[in-house]
Amino acid sequence: MIVISDGSPVQFPPGMLTELENKTLRQKQASPVMYWYPSQEALLFELKMRTNIVEAAKAMYRSGVSFATFSNSRANPRYWIRTPDGGFLLRPGVPPSVGVNDIFQQGQLYAFECAGAIIIMLYKAVLETIGEAAFNRHFQNLFLRDWQYDKDLRLTTSNNLNETYAGDVMYFKNPDHDPGSPEWQGENVIKLDDNLFFGHGIGIGTGQDIVAQLNRARVPGSMVSAYLQDLVLKPDFEAVRMLTMREDEETLV
Numbered sequence: 001m002i003v004i005s006d007g008s009p010v011q012f013p014p015g016m017l018t019e020l021e022n023k024t025l026r027q028k029q030a031s032p033v034m035y036w037y038p039s040q041e042a043l044l045f046e047l048k049m050r051t052n053i054v055e056a057a058k059a060m061y062r063s064g065v066s067f068a069t070f071s072n073s074r075a076n077p078r079y080w081i082r083t084p085d086g087g088f089l090l091r092p093g094v095p096p097s098v099g100v101n102d103i104f105q106q107g108q109l110y111a112f113e114c115a116g117a118i119i120i121m122l123y124k125a126v127l128e129t130i131g132e133a134a135f136n137r138h139f140q141n142l143f144l145r146d147w148q149y150d151k152d153l154r155l156t157t158s159n160n161l162n163e164t165y166a167g168d169v170m171y172f173k174n175p176d177h178d179p180g181s182p183e184w185q186g187e188n189v190i191k192l193d194d195n196l197f198f199g200h201g202i203g204i205g206t207g208q209d210i211v212a213q214l215n216r217a218r219v220p221g222s223m224v225s226a227y228l229q230d231l232v233l234k235p236d237f238e239a240v241r242m243l244t245m246r247e248d249e250e251t252l253v
Contacts (some may be wrong), residue, residue, distance in 0.1 A: 002249035003036045003091035021047040024165050033163055037208050046237040050167030057190040057198040060121055061225035063107030067201035069183050076102055076109040087145030092245040096139045100124055114188040117200030118169050122153055131246045138243045161230050166191055169233035174214040176222035184217035
């Protein structure tokens, strides 16, 4: 269920929400878990950002970026410095929005692992949600590698597969992967819709499609299937929203 702190009903004007946003709203309202929001604006912000995460995943799928392990990653040197651990550090003087957008505009110049792809898609979604001015102000010195290196998005985790929504980050684990191909130990994905996911290096498919792809990379003779792990990752939507609130306040000063 959804609860707004001031007790107001959850109600949006016709046409304000997309079909996917309405679906997410209905699913959360029907959930036995209580989802608390400080305001209706906070709920709307989350719904819009979830849409932008889904759109970022679809944009990456179309972008022409390649899959590569950290040791073989590459980026456009005009905007990014490739670090020894395979991450990308934004060059001094480059607006963060320019660096992030370039990945989607000139994908042929980039190659990275699926965990890095998740972080890039989340940053793209934040950019589209809060706008260039706020993004460039609050996300300077970007470093892209994986979520263990990320502090800006305040990523949160949960472990309930019954409570997942479009825009969530999830993980398919392949416990019997071939040791010679560690890149197939699992696949980080964005949930696009009910049983529809995008994983960098695999593409868009159902959960069954992704499991089948991973199972082809098991050790010979293995009977242990890949599976969807009960790990759900998402940004702290309210923390991101507050960046725009501070931006508005500073503009008025």
